[in-house]
Amino acid sequence: MRESVRPDAEVCRAWVREAAARVAADRDRLTQLDSAIGDGDHGHNLDRGMRAALQAVEDLGETATAGEVLAAAGKALIAKTGGASGPLYGGALRAMGRSLDESGDLAAALRAGCDAVRKLGGAAVGDKTMVDALEPAVKAYEETCDLEVTADAATTGAESTMTLRARKGRASYLGERSVGHLDPGAASTALLIRALVTAARDVRA
């Protein structure tokens, strides 16, 4: 088994940059997913939030730590995203930041982020939320320390929401009618994790 990555501030900055770019590119797709089983704003929310996060990170001094970078991004996400995903993603990034500054270890940080989402939102795997992408991804990283495998697990997890009936979030109002649609938050989670792979690889290369 590989060793868990110890992302530095540069990797974290690159992650936020890459994530913002991917969310901007996929904004309309994510919003469309949310139109089908939610209120049609997820892509726009997250795009607004990620642009603010990117700005906040760029406004940070050169000396900021990895943890400070994620904390700043998380705070901006909370301040600008709104909706359910704002506090959830913002809370996750802040928890990851705290964890990184303590341990420096990505596995621990990912677990901390996932715990934050689960604690804030109360959702478990199978509820058709971002947790369905996040939890398997974190588990995969814990087991393999392979970022590609982790990103694939997130994607597979996101796809698994297609057949689920939502029990949390706005899609839950649809009951049976939520089946047959991807969860927008799970889709964006897969995208954010994929951005992390790219960031880690590009910075190292």
Place this chain on the structure above:
Amino acid sequence: MRESVRPDAEVCRAWVREAAARVAADRDRLTQLDSAIGDGDHGHNLDRGMRAALQAVEDLGETATAGEVLAAAGKALIAKTGGASGPLYGGALRAMGRSLDESGDLAAALRAGCDAVRKLGGAAVGDKTMVDALEPAVKAYEETCDLEVTADAATTGAESTMTLRARKGRASYLGERSVGHLDPGAASTALLIRALVTAARDVRA
């Protein structure tokens, strides 16, 4: 020159019946004409009014005079049509009724009806209103006492409104943009006069 017809109660009843049927059949076309340069209700207004007029005439006793038939129809038109056309057509029929009971003569009655419309509405020929169909029809009857010629004059008059710019009624709000459309009230006037021809012929036959 022929002699002016002296319509009896039967002809007047037949006229109301025939007019109601024609308006019902052309209701949507008249409303559509009104949509283009007015508020899109003329056919529906007149249909509602003519149904009430027909009912009122059918409720009349056997002994009602020609004048009483038209007065009842006019009163019902005023009570149920609404809009500009209700008082105008209702007023015209009541004036015709009064004239018929006085003189018995159709030429005089038509002139009285036309005068009533002009007095109530203040429109002259060329203003793009029902007067553009009514006035030439009445003049044609005064000159020829020929109902076919009269109806043709009404139709020609109605068609003449196509190129006019409206100065009265709702179409006047359009200014130049009213040009190129038939006036709905002129169209319905042509139709009502045509109904009179049919009624007079059918009853006599």
Place this chain on the structure above:
Amino acid sequence: MKKVINAPEDVVPDALRGLAAAHPGLRVDAEGRFAVRGDAPVRGKVALVSGGGSGHEPLHTGFVGPGMLDAACPGEVFTSPVPDQILAATLAVNGGTGVLHLVKNYTGDVLNFQLAAELAADEGVAVESVLIDDDVAVEDSTHTAGRRGTGATVFAEKIAGALAEERAGLPAVAAVAREVNERSRSFGVALSAATVPATGRPGFDLPDDQVELGVGIHGEPGRERAPLAPAAELVDRALTAIEADLPLSGDLLVMVNGMGGTPLAELYVAFGEVARRLRGRATIARSLVGNYVTSLDMTGFSITVCRLTPELLRLWDAPVETPALRWGR
């Protein structure tokens, strides 16, 4: 056509039944098609009667009550009321000191109110009529039907209603209504047409990138089509048209009125632009933002401005208690 109705021909009486159920302070005759304030007739008070086609709610039924109208007569949708109902309402509210008919200037309304006034006079009731014609979109000349009555109707009903409540005589109440009309101007902008229940189709077609400038409240097309533009520009077009006719300064009463299908937030956006454009040149002393003179589900807005005098302002502020306007009590 998608509407919350039972049958197109029943919309007016059905809505009147709902009005009656919702507002015990009104007396509603759903068959006779008029609504009067519950304590009518008020002895010794000049009574105000208005009416017009339905589809403009809350105009006029929503303005019946102490401090405003004594009666409202809704016609069929977008069709003026008939003399019978106007006469019945006039007789029901006559308090012995005369009745004021507030009539929006449309041929149909004018003719039907005129017939009703003649019938009322036959029954010994003194009726005066005031025509409201505030819409600057329409050419005004003695050779035409003249300007349409739109938003200023609300102002006239409120202000004349307040004066009547103070027991002013019929000439004074009529005079103040005329004064409000003379000092008021309106201009409307439509983004899409209304669909009348009876026809089930939009009254006009408007391409997705066009607006109808100077639209009428009965779905009459306006005078000009223009490209869809930001709110600031649409407001500018409307105010420019108004100011060409009535220079704006001093204390103003301003209404940004929704056509029915436009969200309140958009009306506030428009009002913000009005305020910005008038800043430094005139004072918005009082305002209304909302749906007051609607055109069914039409989208768009109209702006109505009245140049206030201290007395008009005082009467505007006087207590009013109706379904749609309520303050001071």
Place this chain on the structure above:
Amino acid sequence: MKKVINAPEDVVPDALRGLAAAHPGLRVDAEGRFAVRGDAPVRGKVALVSGGGSGHEPLHTGFVGPGMLDAACPGEVFTSPVPDQILAATLAVNGGTGVLHLVKNYTGDVLNFQLAAELAADEGVAVESVLIDDDVAVEDSTHTAGRRGTGATVFAEKIAGALAEERAGLPAVAAVAREVNERSRSFGVALSAATVPATGRPGFDLPDDQVELGVGIHGEPGRERAPLAPAAELVDRALTAIEADLPLSGDLLVMVNGMGGTPLAELYVAFGEVARRLRGRATIARSLVGNYVTSLDMTGFSITVCRLTPELLRLWDAPVETPALRWGR
């Protein structure tokens, strides 16, 4: 998309600027995105703060003023507000005796208000939160997100606001808000979807002959589609759903609420059907008919019913002075 706006991203601050211009009795921070009553903070009074996505106007900004809310925080369109603005509003209205957060039960609203409450507590302000979850269209269980908050929000804001105005303490004000919520139920019917400015497309597609039963106020699709039917039948479906959860008898407060794009006359038609259906079984003691909790330009309506107690009725009747509700003063 045709809207009276400048740019989609400016709708919320632009509308707030219009709100400020129209209502001098409010203090509006368009950048910070909240509105407070002009005399805030009111010393010794429990302050009420609510908020939620924009696009539901007059909810919540239209309910700020004496007798109702102390502050409202509008989020982006159909998106819950963020903790910063809720915190700023909370601090701005805190009169020293605690602040009540009235939160509609949506995950986003719950989380953002929760974060704001924690931040306020850090600054020494006592905050209690009451969740509004009155929408019977949604399955209610501990395993789900629970029911949505809709029309009962207006009732809770009004009634708790009245009690706070009487200087009741935070526990009592929170308790009466909870009581209103427990005694209230809602159900919505959409005829067409709303178009959010940012996306420019309707939130869902509804065939011309179908309605969405149990629709949410953020354009969330409902639970079931059904054929378009007469108003009487649509009302019956809504009331049947409500009564399955809360048997109706005694004195009721009933709101027939428009979704934004539906003409007032249709809402009165619906209210007439509600009154007819309840006749003989319950008393409509008070009612509201109009646009109170809208969904931009969505067409359709919702029904909200609250089983009143004499005390709730007394508080409902207490004076209120806000842009959208005003009586008794």
